[in-house]
Amino acid sequence: MRTLTALMLLVILVQASNGLNPCSAAKMWEAYNEMKAANCRNCDRYFHCIGNYRAVKDCSGPLRRSTATFISNLREWTDGFKDSGNNSVEDQKANNHGRHGKDCGIYLRKVxxxxxPSNKKCQW
Incomplete structure (x- = not known):
């Protein structure tokens, strides 16, 4: 898993020099780390959604949406080695939901x- 994470980070850094929004890339990375730290069941799609949401809404400048799309697609491509295609379709729906500024809270309640998010803990 560490190798895959390192590979993703390397690709992001290389792509950043070719036209990614650095703020958006950082927001996606923060959401990924937040998800790993929370280690909370059934929450993957929430973090997909919120990472994309923050990458577009919290950053300025060009390429916000294309950066979030690129990183999301890269993540789905690497996840494709271990997940089913159905997971990828649902993950991409969550990605798009966030990129279009919609409420990511549905991915907390729905599943x-x-x-x-208020205390960044996994608790009922």
Missing amino acids: RCAYR
Whole structure:
């Protein structure tokens, strides 16, 4: 898993020199680390959504959406080695939901995710 994470980071850094929004890339990375730290069941799609949301809404400058799309697609491509295609389709729906500024909270309620954004803990 560490090798895959390192590979993703390397690709992001190389791509950044070719036209990624650094703020958006950082927001995606923060959401990924937040997800790993929370280690909360059924919450993957919430973090997909919120990472994309923050990458577009919290950053300025060009390429926000294309950066979030690139990183999301890269993540789905690497996840494709271990997940089913159906997971990827649902993950991409969550990615798009966030990129278009919609409420990511549905991915907390809809799938019984116990993550609490207010305190960044997994609890009921």
